[in-house]
Amino acid sequence: MIEALDIQVKGIVQGVGFRPFVYRMAKKYLINGWVLNATDGVFIHAEAESKLLDEFVLELSENPPAASRVEKIELKEVPLEDFDSFEIRFSDSGAVEKTTLVSPDLATCDDCANELFNPNDRRFRYPFINCTNCGPRFTIIEKLPYDRKSTSMKDFPMCERCAAEYGDPLDRRFHAQPDACFECGPHLSWREHEGLPDASDVPDTQAGVSRETREATDAINASLGPVTWGITREESDAILARAVELLLAGKILAVKGLGGFHLVCDANNADAVALLRTRKRREGKAFAVMMGSVDDVRRVCSVNDAEEAALTGSQRPIVLLKKRADALFAPGLADDLPELGVMLPYTPLQHLLLHDFEEATCHPEPSTAQWAVEPRAPRSGAQGNCTSGSEAEGSCAVTAVPPMLVMTSGNIHDEPIVIDDEDAYEKLFGVADAFLGHDRAIRARYDDSVVRIIRAGSAGDAIQFIRRARGYAPLPVSLACQPTKQADCCDAKLVPSIFATGPEQKNTFTLTRDSEAFVSQHIGDMENAETYDAWLAAKQRYETLFEINPTRIACDLHPEYLTSKWAHDQARTTGVPLTEVQHHHAHIAAVMGEHGLTDAVCGIAFDGTGYGMDGAIWGGEVLLANLRAFERFANFAYVPMPGGAAAVKHPLRMAYGVLWAFDLLDHPGAARALEALGSQAAVCDQMIEQGINTPMTSSVGRLFDAASALLSICSEPAYEGEPAILLEAAMGSAADGQNTQTNVSRETFAASQSEVASATQSEAATRAETEAAPQAQAEDNAADQVDERYAIAVVKNTATAESTAQDTSVVLFDAAPTFAALLDDLAAGVPVSVIARRFHDAFVQAIVMAAELVRSLYGIETVALSGGVFMNRYVVEHTLSALEESGFTAAVNRDLPPNDGCISFGQAVVAWATNEESAATDDA
CATH class of the missing domain: 3.90.870.40 (DHBP synthase)
Incomplete structure (x- = not known):
């Protein structure tokens, strides 16, 4: 029996060859009707035998084009219109809700790469060859639906041959909007x-x-x-x-x-x-x-x-x-x-x-x-x-x-x-x-994304984002934590559109629409007018493309961040509700949002800086957190930062603050660092004693900086995070059983380049195959060699509870024994690589200890890890393994970076949950 269906496919279905795919499948399954692009997806009218329609829909769901992402397929039985063929219709730009996702840019596909180097192909060595499976997408689009006239390719009318390919449903370049050649450009x-x-x-x-x-x-x-x-x-x-x-x-x-x-x-x-x-x-x-x-x-x-x-x-x-x-x-x-x-x-x-x-x-x-x-x-x-x-x-x-x-x-x-x-x-x-x-205009700034592969416990290899940009953004991150939003919910106050402004460093912003969170590409550090202008331009672009009009704003607690000032100004002038989110709660909420965690977790947020509820600089936090709120269960004991930001730029200052706080200034192992600090030591001492420009911090990142300076690894960083990065690198063979690479002079390198090596390709392949196993085994062995002298102490917090539980913790982690052991080993001539590994192991051990304390008191067995410290491969891999061995469920950022690149998403999650709670209270 012939039946008719209207089919709506939502997701990344434009600019990825989806309509040609539908056309081919329609021919395969003897379907009559049509397909078109609309602003809220791809629409199909299909008429055929019932069995063939079922197979057709299954094909759409299970075997879509590689570059597409089918989020949802909606079916509706409709009357027959007796079509006698199947056609691709022009795009519909009617006024409907914008739910179509926009594809990121796609790397050159194998077919185009082969044509690029084929002298018999008319696009031989054409620098802008592309098809429906590859090429620019988000960086050239100006508005939806995705058609050539809505991209920067509108300036390049197609030649006759390109137009013929563009109009042929069976051609790989059918409706490939950036399609071009030498004749029509760009050049x-x-x-x-x-x-x-x-x-x-x-x-x-x-x-x-x-x-x-x-x-x-x-x-x-x-x-x-x-x-x-x-x-x-x-x-x-x-x-x-x-x-x-x-x-x-x-x-x-x-x-x-x-x-x-x-x-x-x-x-x-x-x-x-x-x-x-x-x-x-x-x-x-x-x-x-x-x-x-x-x-x-x-x-x-x-x-x-x-x-x-x-x-x-x-x-x-x-x-x-x-x-x-x-x-x-x-x-x-x-x-x-x-x-x-x-x-x-x-x-x-x-x-x-x-x-x-x-x-x-x-x-x-x-x-x-x-x-x-x-x-x-x-x-x-x-x-x-x-x-x-x-x-x-x-x-x-x-x-x-x-x-x-x-x-x-x-x-x-x-x-x-x-x-x-x-x-x-x-x-x-x-x-x-x-x-x-x-001469092809770029409509959106996009840096290259940066990732690494980590061993995520028994889950095996997993991608860890360092910077999320080209190739990934603007793909939405699902707000998997939403417990009450249903498709048939018509109460607008339950599904706010949120704009989360993000942090000061490694900024991204987030816009939400229903259960989707559009996390922007990496914007950068919001420290100058140029970056701020780029942030505003990207925000406007996202709001326009996805037709999102935010009904709530979220920002960081820090009153001096440019993004926070903007948020307060907007809330004041527009009346849009504003949610302020503490930095480390945002870190943990981001992990919860990515993994769909709605119950309370033990949140471990270790990083360099974040404005605390008490006005201090936080960064070594153990939080009892849910989506709406948190309590500060534990934190690392405060240490002074003489000079504030100067202690970040000059880690020897941070080292002095740590030595002062832990009463280690007279330790023999500290002599070299104090000598390097010179006359600045007296200045630091005076600043600390008199409280002049010396904020207090619980930051684990700053403790890593101090250790790096004390070990003479990095005392004058050239970029943010370098002391901790080099401290990890200094572990070398102590961490993975491999020799560290020898640095060579420019002259030695030049001489080596002039010599032709005798190694063959097969020998190189053999080396690649044999080196991985012993390295992994050595890393596993290192994890079992914890030096208890370095163990971080747990002490009861004796601070008076004059403020809220959000800023006064139950217990403190005291790193004084860790630094005392570090100085003992340094004075005894222990190799720096061994000291660095023991230092790292102490923090892995402390994380497990914190999780066990929380479990014993509150029965919480899920641990969420976030913050820049978890970009340290050694720390994150060994922490995940140790937590798993102790019976915990451990979650880390998987779709976003653990650094501040995840903060805006976490802000959006908290703002959404806060709005949800408020709406529920209003209905009560």
């Missing part, structure tokens, strides 16, 4: 400094050239050459050849990507890396690199299956990988760190740039005629640097490292990533020697 652009000056000759736009004046712009234009366009393949190839030439010469390029510019240089050229650090004023923070294939990556880093999946997925984040002990990297790339941030190319331009760079490295005089002779695969079997004539043509002799490019965000210090070509000429003028851009 590459190129501009370089006249004469290509050295670093000392380039005007410093960050310290002298005023970007607000016309004179500065005139000076830049006079120093830069004219813009060259790659309209034809030959012109485009000439631009790429010049780009490679400059990279090989040690120059720095600004290259326009999907969400902004990258600053790019040869990662194997120590001088180029040093020059980039000087110009960008990035003294110590590691650079990420881009390599051409997983095979290349395996030669210098350990890569397991989960890490390979992250590297090669459509999101293509930067993945933090453990360096191989036998790999030799350029000095200045990621010194003193066991991990290297690596990503694979995700745009056609990046594929071309890396391919040509490798060709030029392997064959000093590459011939463009080569490209017209045979198709070239996208570097699947790349072997690295070559010496001309050393082996048979087409093969490469393995050197210390494969060709790779530094790919770091194109911005000046502390400002957002640059997205506009003219803006790049101005802001990056003193950094880049040349600019490789294009």
